[in-house]
Amino acid sequence: MKVDENEVRRRLGHFEAVVRAAGVRLTHQRLEVFREVAGSLDHPDAEAVFRAVRKRLRTVSLDTVYRTLRLLEDLGVLGTLGPRRESMRFDANLASHHHYVCLRCGLVRDFESADMSALPIPAEVREVGEVHGTFVEVRGFCRACEGKRQEESTAKHQKRPKGQERRRTWRRRSGS
């Protein structure tokens, strides 16, 4: 599926402006990666972008696509689908409920809301396919993270502090 041509042009303009303002270089690779995502309706992943971009830039590498997507996300011209999840998380609450998710530490808290559980589904959505359920995710920064967020907010691109993403202790295999 393709995005409207005018909208794509608008996005490209914004993209170039942001890139220039951030002082990073505007390379073919970056332009083509952005153009691909900007012109696509179906939320491609890195490999889909890679396959598409490689048709025009035959020497582009998957690594560059990853690096570029990450850069564009940091610059704020691209978003990702859902908050970043390092790993799969489990839930024994089988009743209908919704989630509050902290964008910094990943804390998740359940809540219930009759309003949210009974949302009317737009007709255009029903045309896409059968509806199985509706889930609401409220995102924000939890009490504990609100403060800590400030110091990190200056991070432009390049050196992302990724302070909270502390790689936890891994499993000790041999020995121990």
Next chain:
Amino acid sequence: MKVDENEVRRRLGHFEAVVRAAGVRLTHQRLEVFREVAGSLDHPDAEAVFRAVRKRLRTVSLDTVYRTLRLLEDLGVLGTLGPRRESMRFDANLASHHHYVCLRCGLVRDFESADMSALPIPAEVREVGEVHGTFVEVRGFCRACEGKRQEESTAKHQKRPKGQERRRTWRRRSGS
């Protein structure tokens, strides 16, 4: 955070009943893994469960925790947070919008809804932290997948004559 003790007991009862009905064995490991998730409010990931369970079963392995969580999910006594995502997906649409997600092929389609964008946030949620945005995900099976789903719907862990364990092998990537 801890779940109410009565609720935990109820969940454990349901768990044992389902395990028995499915004809799979009720081992210490499985019991402890389930107890850990059932008693936790914060949606632990496999490693968090592993760390907690290992305090009581010092020899448990991370692999078993993974296997058990997957089993419990298949049995329907546990759920996962959000639909399974094989990889990160990107989006150049920065305007407020919501998503329809196909649970089988991963297709994502944007849509807008004034109702959904203006949902009132329950007071209890505001206490958890600052609210940054509200995102609605409508899940179901898209037109293309509705049919194919039937054939796959055979039970995964039901009691069944030996020799025909079905393994799920779908690892398709979403199509454009």
Next chain:
DNA sequence: CTGACTGCAAACCCTTTGCAGACCG
């Protein structure tokens, strides 16, 4: 020109899987 960027490959993290011994029922 010169340092930011790219391509390559190897590392990393989370998760799954093949195998042989352990243990539930």
Next chain:
DNA sequence: CGGTCTGCAAAGGGTTTGCAGTCAG
């Protein structure tokens, strides 16, 4: 006791990173 399960190690798939050569500004 026999077939499930577990623990182990190693593979897999997605993503990141160190390095040296390359290209935008």
